[in-house]
Amino acid sequence: MPSGRVKVGIIGSRFEADIHAASFQMVPEEAEVVAVASPTPGNAERLAKEYGIPRFFLDYREMLKEPDIEMVTITAPNALHAQMTLDIANAGKHVVCEKPLCVTLAEADEMIDTCKRKGVLLGYAEELFFTPKYVKAKEMADQGAFGKIHVVKQSEKHSGPHSEWFWDVERSGGGALMDLGCHGIAFCYWFLGRSPLKSVYAQLGTYVHADKTKGDDEALCILEFENEAVGVVENSWAKRGGMFDRVEVYGEGGVTYADLHMGNALPTYSEYGFGYAVEKAPTTTGWSYPVFEEHWNYGMPQEMRHFARCVRGKEPLQATGEDGRLVMQALYAAYASAGMEQKIHMPYKPQAKRPIDEWLGRKAK
Numbered sequence: 124m125p126s127g128r129v130k131v132g133i134i135g136s137r138f139e140a141d142i143h144a145a146s147f148q149m150v151p152e153e154a155e156v157v158a159v160a161s162p163t164p165g166n167a168e169r170l171a172k173e174y175g176i177p178r179f180f181l182d183y184r185e186m187l188k189e190p191d192i193e194m195v196t197i198t199a200p201n202a203l204h205a206q207m208t209l210d211i212a213n214a215g216k217h218v219v220c221e222k223p224l225c226v227t228l229a230e231a232d233e234m235i236d237t238c239k240r241k242g243v244l245l246g247y248a249e250e251l252f253f254t255p256k257y258v259k260a261k262e263m264a265d266q267g268a269f270g271k272i273h274v275v276k277q278s279e280k281h282s283g284p285h286s287e288w289f290w291d292v293e294r295s296g297g298g299a300l301m302d303l304g305c306h307g308i309a310f311c312y313w314f315l316g317r318s319p320l321k322s323v324y325a326q327l328g329t330y331v332h333a334d335k336t337k338g339d340d341e342a343l344c345i346l347e348f349e350n351e352a353v354g355v356v357e358n359s360w361a362k363r364g365g366m367f368d369r370v371e372v373y374g375e376g377g378v379t380y381a382d383l384h385m386g387n388a389l390p391t392y393s394e395y396g397f398g399y400a401v402e403k404a405p406t407t408t409g410w411s412y413p414v415f416e417e418h419w420n421y422g423m424p425q426e427m428r429h430f431a432r433c434v435r436g437k438e439p440l441q442a443t444g445e446d447g448r449l450v451m452q453a454l455y456a457a458y459a460s461a462g463m464e465q466k467i468h469m470p471y472k473p474q475a476k477r478p479i480d481e482w483l484g485r486k487a488k
């Protein structure tokens with residue numbers, strides 16, 4: 124087995140690619156990014172210059188021919204995740220795929236099977252498994268701090284995505300539930316010890332952004348697990364004022380609240396404004412809540428360190444393709460629930476190709 128720092132390639136060059144590049148720089152003992160690939164001329168080169176990445180490519184398939192690259196992270200639009208995963212695995216390299224894993228269950232199966240067959244890891248980039256504040260909540264829960272837990276709630280909300288492809292369900296595969304709910308579903312499942320899902324109920328709507336998308340911009344989802352606990356997942360693409368990310372845990376013997384931004388922010392008033400407050404905040408004048416060490420507080424460098432250590436066999440994989448597949452199953456059931464206006468009992472056999480079609484197809488009738 125090779126030793127030393129894991130050599131990483133990144134596919135994509137914008138929002139999440141920047142976070143991956145910055146995160147790997149924070150864990151230099153485990154990994155180094157040696158290449159980046161992105162189809163828009165100039166973009167991969169710009170990211171490479173910014174982070175001192177030696178090689179850049181327009182076509183990711185060319186990057187996959189580089190023999191020294193061991194692990195490739197995917198930060199491209201959701202509908203491209205499956206093909207990219209297959210190409211990376213077939214090139215004999217380990218895969219780290221951003222959330223959501225893909226846009227159909229058939230794709231999830233093919234991704235998992237191909238990676239198994241090729242003997243490469245399929246890491247599911249769910250950073251909430253590594254977010255320090257949320258990890259602390261889980262450690263306390265596992266130590267029995269709250270007794271038997273009956274409700275776990277995860278909310279992620281902002282005013283809407285930063286890139287145009289998210290609004291197009293053909294490329295994103297869904298709306299706020301798909302984009303942000305995938306975090307909450309994965310979180311509740313992980314937090315509750317991966318207890319199997321018993322039922323899913325969802326209420327979805329497009330309240331603010333119907334001019335831009337067929338997808339949902341408000342999503343409320345209730346997940347019942349076999350261990351009798353309930354997961355509540357709240358998401359929005361229509362919440363003003365910057366990013367909101369919060370967890371609540373209720374047990375028979377205790378409770379904890381973890382607000383990712385407010386607890387780590389500096390309540391600030393400025394007449395003049397300044398550089399940056401927090402993701403999706405529209406302004407820095409007046410009252411704002413600037414965060415610090417944002418990537419670290421999200422758990423991004425810790426997540427990338429984990430995947431690199433898995434490649435070296437130092438840790439077992441904690442965020443897997445199977446986790447991403449479970450999230451896909453819940454997404455189909457949640458969109459179907461909203462479409463049928465009823466609770467869905469698991470296992471649910473998808474009736475439509477993609478999760479969002481379970482809702483859109485029934486809405487149209």
Ligand SMILES: NC(=O)c1ccc[n+]([C@@H]2O[C@H](COP(=O)([O-])OP(=O)(O)OC[C@H]3O[C@@H](n4cnc5c(N)ncnc54)[C@H](O)[C@@H]3O)[C@@H](O)[C@H]2O)c1
Nearest residue numbers: 135136137138139140161162198199200201221222223286
């Ligand atoms: N974990 C998180 O919290 C988080 C946050 C943001 C985005 N994401 C995920 O990361 C992925 C990318 O989102 P983003 O916000 O960076 O989007 P973005 O629009 O900022 O960037 C998308 C990138 O994909 C590249 N791309 C498009 N087509 C390509 C192709 N054929 N080959 C190679 N690259 C291609 C684009 O050039 C661009 O660099 C999505 O799956 C998204 O869900 C995760």
